[in-house]
Amino acid sequence: MTKPSPETVCFNKKARTYDSSAIPQKEAIDWVQGRISRIDLSAQILELGAGTGNWTRIWLKKGFKNYTVSDVNPAMIEVSKSKLQSNRVEYQVLDAWKENSEDEVQKYDVITSTNLLQWAPYFSPKKVFPFHSNLRSAGLSIHCIPIAPTLYEFYEWIPEIQPFSWKTADEWKSLFEADGFSILDLEQKKNTYKYVNLQSVLRSIHNTGATLKNKTLNLRPFIKKFNHPLHVTWNFLWIVARKSGSFERS
Numbered sequence: 001m002t003k004p005s006p007e008t009v010c011f012n013k014k015a016r017t018y019d020s021s022a023i024p025q026k027e028a029i030d031w032v033q034g035r036i037s038r039i040d041l042s043a044q045i046l047e048l049g050a051g052t053g054n055w056t057r058i059w060l061k062k063g064f065k066n067y068t069v070s071d072v073n074p075a076m077i078e079v080s081k082s083k084l085q086s087n088r089v090e091y092q093v094l095d096a097w098k099e100n101s102e103d104e105v106q107k108y109d110v111i112t113s114t115n116l117l118q119w120a121p122y123f124s125p126k127k128v129f130p131f132h133s134n135l136r137s138a139g140l141s142i143h144c145i146p147i148a149p150t151l152y153e154f155y156e157w158i159p160e161i162q163p164f165s166w167k168t169a170d171e172w173k174s175l176f177e178a179d180g181f182s183i184l185d186l187e188q189k190k191n192t193y194k195y196v197n198l199q200s201v202l203r204s205i206h207n208t209g210a211t212l213k214n215k216t217l218n219l220r221p222f223i224k225k226f227n228h229p230l231h232v233t234w235n236f237l238w239i240v241a242r243k244s245g246s247f248e249r250s
């Protein structure tokens, strides 16, 4: 079984609080759910970092029959199983950043994820996303990713914390192109969310399993200073990219 890496283990602990705090992430899924179209219902689909199943549910509702749900954290998979109660999906504990075994290679027509790729480590320029070797020729890579300037307010409130290093839409586009993909769709949507104070912003991030860098920093003075209503920005990218090569399935 794949073991979660230390930086993803927080998600395992937050499997039960993720849904109630991941409001921007869930609204991003609402935004993109109507965009899955013109894909054969018999396509072999792999979802990476599926978490509690919010994106999985959309695909199953549309009637896709060959769906593999994966996540590196078993606790997330357990929550998804109990929420979806579906016998149409296969579950796998899978680390999205690891090279695949030979029997996995070129098995899928579609690989998809939401709110996952922002955690991707640096990959070699020759193989940008290792999971793309799982896709058949002309297969689709479909993702919804938080991008810059998400949570940029933190740079003003607590410059000592760099919450995340978000990429821009252009940077993601270049990474997919470097992996030999052509971009079929690229859209962005920005929203702001209101919180009663900084503490509630921090709590909501923490409850989704994400961790803020600079753990040694004492946050109390900042929490005291920003004890009033605040807005935070989330910006999401919808990207659909096709692997080069001709379609093997109709």
Ligand SMILES: C[S@@+](CC[C@H](N)C(=O)[O-])C[C@H]1O[C@@H](n2cnc3c(N)ncnc32)[C@H](O)[C@@H]1O
Binding pocket: 008, 011, 012, 022, 025, 048, 049, 050, 051, 052, 053, 054, 055, 070, 071, 072, 073, 076, 094, 095, 096, 097, 113, 114, 115, 116, 119, 208
């Ligand atoms: C922010 S949650 C998103 C969950 C779900 N896709 C959604 O949009 O609601 C990120 C998920 O990615 C999983 N994850 C983190 N690192 C991963 C990795 N290396 N491989 C696979 N899944 C990973 C976490 O366990 C967590 O379930």
